[in-house]
Amino acid sequence: MGCSHNCESCSSNCGEPKSLQVAPNKLSTVRKVIGVVSGKGGVGKSLVTSMLAVSMTRRGYHSAILDADITGPSIPKAFGLSGELEGCEEGIYPKTSSTGIDMISINFLLPHADDPVIYRGPIIAETVKQFWSDVIWQDVDFMFVDMPPGTGDVPLTVFQSLPIDGIIVMTSPQDLVSMIVGKAVKMAQMMNIPVLGVIENYSYIECPDCGGHIEVFGKSRVEEVAAQYGVPVLAKLPIDPKLAEAVDAGCIEDAKLPESLQGATAMLEKLL
Numbered sequence: 119m120g121c122s123h124n125c126e127s128c129s130s131n132c133g134e135p136k137s138l139q140v141a142p143n144k145l146s147t148v149r150k151v152i153g154v155v156s157g158k159g160g161v162g163k164s165l166v167t168s169m170l171a172v173s174m175t176r177r178g179y180h181s182a183i184l185d186a187d188i189t190g191p192s193i194p195k196a197f198g199l200s201g202e203l204e205g206c207e208e209g210i211y212p213k214t215s216s217t218g219i220d221m222i223s224i225n226f227l228l229p230h231a232d233d234p235v236i237y238r239g240p241i242i243a244e245t246v247k248q249f250w251s252d253v254i255w256q257d258v259d260f261m262f263v264d265m266p267p268g269t270g271d272v273p274l275t276v277f278q279s280l281p282i283d284g285i286i287v288m289t290s291p292q293d294l295v296s297m298i299v300g301k302a303v304k305m306a307q308m309m310n311i312p313v314l315g316v317i318e319n320y321s322y323i324e325c326p327d328c329g330g331h332i333e334v335f336g337k338s339r340v341e342e343v344a345a346q347y348g349v350p351v352l353a354k355l356p357i358d359p360k361l362a363e364a365v366d367a368g369c370i371e372d373a374k375l376p377e378s379l380q381g382a383t384a385m386l387e388k389l390l
């Protein structure tokens with residue numbers, strides 16, 4: 119079959135594909151766009167996205183979060199934000215948290231935060247593109263994109279439409295880790311997107327008596343797996359009930375963040 123002149127659906131190999139990138143709003147300036155991805159759900163991707171934004175803000179950078187997890191948005195809750203968005207002729211203003219983190223999420227467009235988002239794939243993908251093109255992202259140093267889990271339609275749209283500078287792959291310590299990390303890393307490589315590293319969540323619990331690490335999900339294999347794919351391990355994060363409490367109370371910005379997150383934030387700082 120010949121070229122259909124639509125690189126998004128055509129399988130014909132006729133040279134360099136046309137860029138499918140979507141132009142940002144004309145009032146936007148975003149220096150670095152970082153995708154936070156995971157091969158499966160529930161590994162703490164939204165929490166880590168929030169903590170990375172908080173951590174970079176504490177280091178003096180202007181952070182933003184684009185919540186691309188359209189059907190399972192959880193970013194606004196962690197920051198205690200709700201309500202409608204405001205706009206002007208040029209576009210939509212993101213919501214700004216108490217410490218100055220700009221964010222957009224489908225939850226700000228729903229009449230009630232617990233309304234389900236029942237959209238078909240193409241509408242979801244279009245919504246994510248509009249979060250980039252229609253929102254006025256002013257003077258942002260680091261934008262973190264919280265992706266839905268897996269390697270489906272939305273991650274593909276984000277990889278093709280946004281100028282992603284790199285991705286961070288989230289995982290947890292269990293048997294499937296090799297396959298899950300492998301899928302995310304290979305997808306990024308196929309799309310020529312740098313893999314900045316892997317973060318393992320739920321790595322251990324710190325014993326309140328002796329400070330020792332208890333590996334509740336068994337021995338971590340993340341170093342071995344990351345080495346297999348030639349990517350660094352940026353952090354191994356503990357299970358910390360205080361973090362879950364902070365998310366539930368909408369005050370992640372006041373939480374004590376895990377020290378091991380510093381490996382990731384130091385790496386991000388070098389990107390600027």
Ligand SMILES: Nc1ncnc2c1ncn2[C@@H]1O[C@H](COP(=O)(O)OP(=O)(O)OP(=O)(O)O)[C@@H](O)[C@H]1O
Nearest residue numbers: 159160161162163164165267356357358359362365
């Ligand atoms: N290290 C941790 N310590 C304590 N609680 C955590 C930790 N990581 C995540 N959680 C909690 O686990 C739950 C799931 O985390 P989160 O929503 O970040 O996962 P996710 O990977 O984004 O999920 P989804 O796939 O649904 O998008 C949340 O309630 C979160 O606060």
